[in-house]
Amino acid sequence: MQKQKTGIRHMFTGTLPQVVASLTGTISAVNDGMHYGWSAPIIPILQSDDTPIRISKTDESWLETMYLIGGIAGLPVTIYLVDKIGRKNSTIVSSCTSLLSWILIALAPNVACLYVARFLSGLAGDMAFVATPMYVAEIADQKIRGLLSSLIYLMMLFGILLIYLIAPFTPFYVPSIVGSLLLITQLASFSFMPKSPYYLLSKNKVDSARKALDRLRTTKNNEAELEDISRAIERQKKEKGRPQDLLLVKSNRKALIVMTVLNAAQHFCGISVMLMNMHSILTEAGSVYLKSTTTAIIFSVCMLTAATFSSFFVDKYGRKFLLITSSSLTGICLLVLAIYFNLKTVGYDVRSVSWIPIACVMAYAAVFKIGLGMVPIVISAELFSNRVKAMGMTIADAMYLIFGLLSIELYKGLSESYGYHVPFYLFSALSLVTTVFTIVIVPETKGKTLEEIQMLLKGEKPVCSNDDDATDNLTQA
Structure with missing residues (x-):
């Protein structure tokens, strides 16, 4: 038993900055989980006699599929942004888009506004589930990379559970308030996290990559790892992409x-x-x-x-x-x-x-x-x-x-x-x-x-x- 505890302690030794960066970066996945599970508890509310927004049978189906349509429509945007502005900044853009969708849901006067909100939530979710795993995998030590990479899915599952716990028992606008507060917390914390050293080196920003790596590692000398990453980037640059x-x-x-x-x-x-x-x-x-x-x-x-x-x-x-x-x-x-x-x-x-x-x-x-x-x-x-x-x-x-x-x-x-x-x-x-x-x-x-x-x-x-x-x-x- 003692050996197992020692192994767990060793796994986390020296990784606190990576854990903090990964936790703050994956808060947006909680919101994606809330958006993903939103239709299940909310549609019965919209079908009820005291519904805040009157919907038809056709609207029920479209409110479910509009999220997926938004995700598919966001594919070219995601491909462009993660390489153009980076993994971290793409995650921030995703969070801002998700925040806008919650605001639209809370203030929606009609079902058309809900359509727009669901489309934006799908677009934000697609961006987050590409940019954030890339960011986490590129900042994490290999001994803890699997755990940190799985955080995004844990956060999403927590978001699904959260919407199931809140939506059926509270007013229509409450999930939007909860989701917005989570995103504001993320934007206030993740904005100060370092960028991916892999991304910075791919843009020939060696000094910025060194500073980012020093912030993500508790060791004093990270030149050897920086050189390893540089060689990997240089080799992969030979592939045309x-x-x-x-x-x-x-x-x-x-x-x-x-x-x-x-x-x-x-x-x-x-x-x-x-x-x-x-x-x-x-x-x-x-x-x-x-x-x-x-x-x-x-x-x-x-x-x-x-x-x-x-x-x-x-x-x-x-x-x-x-x-x-x-x-x-x-x-x-x-x-x-x-x-x-x-x-x-x-x-x-x-x-x-x-x-x-x-x-x-x-x-x-x-x-x-x-x-x-x-x-x-x-x-x-x-x-x-x-x-x-x-x-x-x-x-x-x-x-x-x-x-x-x-x-x-x-x-x-x-x-x-x-x-x-x-x-x-x-x-x-x-x-x-x-x-x-x-x-x-x-x-x-x-x-x-x-x-x-x-x-x-x-x-x-x-x-x-x-x-x-x-x-x-x-x-x-």
Whole structure:
């Protein structure tokens, strides 16, 4: 036990400036989580007799999808800003945009104003989920990079839980006030954090990069690390950074394949379906023992708890282990749910075991977030080289949104045409396929510098091993 505590203490030794910068930088993700989960508790309020804004049935659908449309529309803006003004400044722009959306929601006189606000919130979310992981990955020591990179998703899950806890029980404008206060806190603190040394060196600002690195490290002499980063930047500058280089360069191509499959796996393992259709799934299963608001809160707590544990394990046990464990257990949960629906469809009396769907859904929330729901966001900023990172991560984010829409449409079509068991059988099979893909294709990035990861993707042997001792030696150097 003492050894474990020592290991945890060692992991955080000398990293306080990085932790503070990452925490202040990821506050915007809380707001993105609030925006992401906003429609679930707010639309019933807008449907009620004492609604502050009258909406139609068509408006309900558009208020949900406008967030995703804003995210997709923000892709070219994000690609431009993260390389033009930097990762830190892009995060600040995202926070300002999100703040504007909360103000519009609080003061909205009609549903058209809500449309604009939802569009802006989606645009801000896309920018934040590209710029902030890039910033965190580039400022963090490799021994704690996985934990810090996972903060953005932890913050988002906390935001989803927060909107579920506040919106159903308070006036319509209260979530906007809470979200605005969080963003003002971020703007007042994160604005004083150092910029990414990687970004500064890519702009030939050597003195600024040195000062930023000195602020982010507690060690007095950081010249060796600055030289390592400079060499990595110079090598990567030889890669032209054209859109086609995502396919022509071996390391970029493998990174794109890994992120495409993992982003697809998240949705085709059922997370968007669960989040948006949980109540109807449990109703069809005959397991409505809890109110929908209570079920959503418990589901969010399970996800947040599992994700918190995962963030501490990702640097200890590695990315691949968590992905393999998560995808295989997710497949089992979905298989049990599919079998339950199948038995119910063919006429078996399942009333005595009607607790199974609730148990499966809650277990699913936990095992999904241990790996599938966390690791992709951690490694997205690790895999792409500096020259194509903005394009690669933005494309990965776009695929995340597209696969989310496709998975929901697939679920609706299969469940309505053939029964609920069919999509869950399919999602279960795809979860197990993801397990195999992870074992065979996904690289282990635990304990490696960003440059070593590029060498690994190119098929070249990394400079050092990824065991703890090697990592320790690198840090001390």
